[in-house]
Amino acid sequence: MSPPHKTAPRDFATRPFTLWKEVATAYLAPAVTAGLGGFLSGRPELTRAAFTSIGATSALVACFVGAWLHHRGRPRRWTTSAPRPVLTLALAIAAAGIGGLAGWFGGDWLPSHTPVPDAAWLERLRIDLPLSAALAAAIVTWRWHGTTSRRQA
Numbered sequence: 001m002s003p004p005h006k007t008a009p010r011d012f013a014t015r016p017f018t019l020w021k022e023v024a025t026a027y028l029a030p031a032v033t034a035g036l037g038g039f040l041s042g043r044p045e046l047t048r049a050a051f052t053s054i055g056a057t058s059a060l061v062a063c064f065v066g067a068w069l070h071h072r073g074r075p076r077r078w079t080t081s082a083p084r085p086v087l088t089l090a091l092a093i094a095a096a097g098i099g100g101l102a103g104w105f106g107g108d109w110l111p112s113h114t115p116v117p118d119a120a121w122l123e124r125l126r127i128d129l130p131l132s133a134a135l136a137a138a139i140v141t142w143r144w145h146g147t148t149s150r151r152q153a
Contacts, residue, residue, distance in 0.1 A: 017147045019066045026062030026136045031055030049124050057132035061095050062140045069144045084145045092138035099133030100126070 031050045038046030069079060079087060103126040110116050 015147065017066070017070060017144050019063065019070060022066050022140050022143065023059050023063045026140065027055045027059035030058045030132060030135065045121065045124070049121065049128055053121075053125060053128040054132050057099065057129050058136040061099070061133045061136040065091060065095065065137045066140050066144060069141065075148055080145075080148050084142065087145060088138050088141045091141045092134045095137035096130040096134035099130035103127070103129035 031054060034050035034054050035047050038044065038048075038050055069075060082090075106125040106129070107122045108126075111119075111122060116122075
């Protein structure tokens with residue numbers, strides 16, 4: 001007979017939340033993915049947007065959301081006690097709303113009220129900004145909450 005299989009309790013080597021790494025990842029992951037997609041599909045406007053509006057929006061949102069969550073190394077009590085999916089969804093929706101307003105401003109309001117020409121790349125902002133903002137906020141929040149919940153246990 002074989003001895004009963006026992007699993008040792010896992011000691012998670014929790015990596016601390018490092019904002020600059022999250023921001024770099026938030027820029028590179030969508031920029032490279034969308035850039036490659038644009039290159040392979042023969043859409044140069046997507047390749048340009050990947051490294052500008054898509055990647056930059058993701059990095060900016062990751063920086064703001066990560067800094068707000070981290071709050072000088074001491075997270076707010078309600079953010080750590082909120083269920084991970086609820087906090088992630090709430091911040092993703094808020095970021096998408098702000099990104100949507102910024103996309104509307106850049107795509108519609110700006111060309112009609114300023115001398116900025118109505119360029120085709122401005123139309124992309126209505127999709128790029130809210131989508132990039134929501135994804136970056138969701139990923140950073142999910143990862144941040146994972147590091148704080150393991151640290152508290």
